[in-house]
Amino acid sequence: xxxxxxxxxxxxxxxxxxxxxxxxxxxxxxxxxxxxxxxxxxxxxxxxxxxxxxxxxxxxxxxxxxxxxxxxxxxxxxxxxxxxxxxxxxxxxxxxxxxxxxxxxxxxxxxxxxxxxxxxxxxxxxxxxxxxxxxxxxxxxxxxxxxxxxxxxxxxxxxxxxxxxxxxxxxxxxxxxxxxxxxxxxxxxxxxxxxxxxxxxxxxxxxxxxxxxxxxxxxxxxxxxxxxxxxxxxxxxxxxxxxxxxxxxxxxxxxxxxxxxxxxxxxxxxxxxxxxxxxxxxxxxxxxxxxxxxxxxxxxxxxxx
Amino acid sequence: xxxxxxxxxxxxxxxxxxxxxxxxxxxxxxxxxxxxxxxxxxxxxxxxxxxxxxxxxxxxxxxxxxxxxxxxxxxxxxxxxxxxxxxxxxxxxxxxxxxxxxxxxxxxxxxxxxxxxxxxxxxxxxxxxxxxxxxxxxxxxxxxxxxxxxxxxxxxxxxxxxxxxxxxxxxxxxxxxxxxxxxxxxxxxxxxxxxxxxxxxxxxxxxxxxxxxxxxxxxxxxxxxxxxxxxxxxxxxxxxxxxxxxxxxxxxxxxxxxxxxxxxxxxxxxxxxxxxxxxxxxxxxxxxxxxxxxxxxxxxxxxxxxxxxxxxxxxxxxxxxxxxxxxxxxxxxxxxxxxxxxxxxxxxxxxxxxxxxx
Numbered sequence: 001x002x003x004x005x006x007x008x009x010x011x012x013x014x015x016x017x018x019x020x021x022x023x024x025x026x027x028x029x030x031x032x033x034x035x036x037x038x039x040x041x042x043x044x045x046x047x048x049x050x051x052x053x054x055x056x057x058x059x060x061x062x063x064x065x066x067x068x069x070x071x072x073x074x075x076x077x078x079x080x081x082x083x084x085x086x087x088x089x090x091x092x093x094x095x096x097x098x099x100x101x102x103x104x105x106x107x108x109x110x111x112x113x114x115x116x117x118x119x120x121x122x123x124x125x126x127x128x129x130x131x132x133x134x135x136x137x138x139x140x141x142x143x144x145x146x147x148x149x150x151x152x153x154x155x156x157x158x159x160x161x162x163x164x165x166x167x168x169x170x171x172x173x174x175x176x177x178x179x180x181x182x183x184x185x186x187x188x189x190x191x192x193x194x195x196x197x198x199x200x201x202x203x204x205x206x207x208x209x210x211x212x213x214x215x216x217x218x219x220x221x222x223x224x225x226x227x228x229x230x231x232x233x234x235x236x237x238x239x240x241x242x243x244x245x246x247x248x249x250x251x252x253x254x255x256x257x258x259x260x261x262x263x264x265x266x267x268x269x270x271x272x273x274x275x276x277x278x279x280x281x282x283x284x285x286x287x288x289x290x291x292x293x294x295x296x297x298x299x300x301x302x303x304x305x
Numbered sequence: 306x307x308x309x310x311x312x313x314x315x316x317x318x319x320x321x322x323x324x325x326x327x328x329x330x331x332x333x334x335x336x337x338x339x340x341x342x343x344x345x346x347x348x349x350x351x352x353x354x355x356x357x358x359x360x361x362x363x364x365x366x367x368x369x370x371x372x373x374x375x376x377x378x379x380x381x382x383x384x385x386x387x388x389x390x391x392x393x394x395x396x397x398x399x400x401x402x403x404x405x406x407x408x409x410x411x412x413x414x415x416x417x418x419x420x421x422x423x424x425x426x427x428x429x430x431x432x433x434x435x436x437x438x439x440x441x442x443x444x445x446x447x448x449x450x451x452x453x454x455x456x457x458x459x460x461x462x463x464x465x466x467x468x469x470x471x472x473x474x475x476x477x478x479x480x481x482x483x484x485x486x487x488x489x490x491x492x493x494x495x496x497x498x499x500x501x502x503x504x505x506x507x508x509x510x511x512x513x514x515x516x517x518x519x520x521x522x523x524x525x526x527x528x529x530x531x532x533x534x535x536x537x538x539x540x541x542x543x544x545x546x547x548x549x550x551x552x553x554x555x556x557x558x559x560x561x562x563x564x565x566x567x568x569x570x571x572x573x574x575x576x577x578x579x580x581x582x583x584x585x586x587x588x589x590x591x592x593x594x595x596x597x598x599x600x601x602x603x604x605x606x607x608x609x610x611x612x613x614x615x616x617x618x619x620x621x622x623x624x625x626x627x628x629x630x631x632x633x634x635x636x637x638x639x640x641x642x643x644x645x646x647x648x649x650x651x652x653x654x655x656x657x658x659x660x661x662x663x
Binding site: 098270 | 336339340388439443445446448449450452453454456457460461463464467468586589590593626627628629630631632633634635636637638639641
């Protein structure tokens with residue numbers, strides 16, 4: 001068995017997409033000064049509502065849309081708590097994670113009358129798209145092509161977000177809010193509207209991440225199926241300094257590590273250490289990155305600084 | 306007059322958590338009604354599952370034990386104004402080190418017991434100190450580093466019990482250590498009931514911590530740092546020292562949570578036995594719910610444990626799923642935070658008054 005082959009890179013790219021989508025959502029929130037710890041809950045809400053939409057409509061597009069919608073509803077609750085009621089975003093985010101975990105499992109019992117996992121063979125998963133031209137490129141074509149549309153969406157969204165944040169007026173306004181809320185407000189920017197906008201957008205992105213999880217590989221929902229991906233996305237966001245291109249890099253790192261730890265199980269090597277690697281790398285990286293820009297004030301932590 | 310003011314002072318911090326609990330229970334009622342069950346009956350079954358008879362009551366207290374200790378540990382950190390999110394890793398490392406100490410330290414049962422407690426406390430404390438040190442020395446954000454260190458600690462503990470220290474005696478190769486010597490077991494408080502000596506330790510810990518925070522000068526320094534770091538520094542408090550000190554104790558007490566769970570109920574370190582029930586996160590919620598008051602944290606921990614054992618009883622006897630407990634908890638914390646920040650905002654405002662601008 002070889003360590004690196006086509007299926008290794010293909011699975012790495014597949015694993016990247018939910019992390020990248022959620023990290024982009026988290027970054028948008030961070031850029032308007034809200035540290036969103038509730039990504040995990042938002043993804044889970046997206047995954048569950050996507051399955052609900054799929055079950056009742058039988059249409060994949062409707063399913064993805066309901067996934068996004070479900071996550072947006074939860075993100076609005078988060079926004080209401082943090083913006084309107086001035087709740088501590090970290091605490092509210094943790095609450096959201098617990099709330100969604102409970103609600104989805106509860107919904108599984110209430111809607112589908114099952115426990116643990118829901119699977120129906122009549123449900124359609126996301127299609128696999130082969131990219132014209134690219135699939136014919138020797139070597140890389142085979143693992144770049146043949147993924148679900150949401151995988152491509154993740155990378156396109158990152159590039160679009162980069163253009164939006166750094167090349168448009170609205171993007172600059174968002175950056176201004178994150179840099180200094182009071183100053184942005186004094187300039188007459190609609191800070192609250194921008195914050196709600198960012199939170200809704202992050203709901204959409206996390207909803208897509210969830211849809212990729214529940215509809216991408218196997219079409220099913222299991223309790224707590226995010227399995228910490230929201231927190232990994234948070235870490236990818238920190239490592240990528242909330243910069244879209246940086247986050248593509250950090251998410252790719254996590255995807256590769258993820259694929260690697262699965263692959264190394266075949267080599268009778270303790271998987272715990274390979275699974276540990278991304279976190280250790282991130283901790284080491286944080287020594288060098290420290291606080292540049294948003295994250296220091298965005299977390300709202302009353303730190304020793 | 307004086308008495309009235311005192312009562313008011315006592316009740317005021319209680320009003321917001323109680324309101325949050327009511328909103329949580331109301332949301333739970335909505336969910337129960339939604340799936341067509343009787344709200345009153347379901348809550349009655351839930352109450353019985355948590356406090357209905359002596360057995361259930363002791364089961365609730367046994368579940369509350371690690372939650373109280375984790376909550377107390379986090380309360381120290383929160384009081385010092387640092388967001389320690391690493392209770393899970395600190396607890397797990399404490400548990401695995403305590404199990405290994407009681408297995409491999411030579412000597413009598415008492416020596417083993419003592420070294421297990423010491424190992425549990427030190428493992429949790431030093432792991433937490435690492436995050437504190439990175440924050441003080443290199444300004445690596447503590448909130449993130451503690452979160453990351455959780456994964457590292459849990460995976461490392463998983464490796465220890467899956468490879469070098471795995472229990473090879475049984476037929477099935479489970480990820481767990483061998484069983485510890487019976488002489489090291491913490492005694493049960495009542496025969497046949499699951500609540501053990503650890504609960505007494507946790508309650509004593511809550512009282513000691515309350516007194517220490519309220520009436521000693523180190524406690525004053527910790528609280529001062531959390532309330533107003535600028536004033537604390539102005540008043541000659543060594544910020545870094547107090548932060549490291551509170552992180553060490555915060556992690557150490559979380560480590561003790563793992564220790565008493567190993568010595569009092571599992572009698573070995575089993576992978577996932579501490580992480581799957583979410584003791585660390587529930588402890589975090591207890592500390593938040595009580596606004597980091599040690600006595601309140603203990604009470605909130607028992608309340609949250611009762612919610613969980615009650616939900617288990619409810620699932621056995623009704624059609625309502627267990628997860629309603631998570632829904633109630635989630636809503637509860639969501640609403641308690643509003644107050645949390647209200648206080649926080651006041652603190653910030655005071656700080657800005659002193660410094661001119663923030």
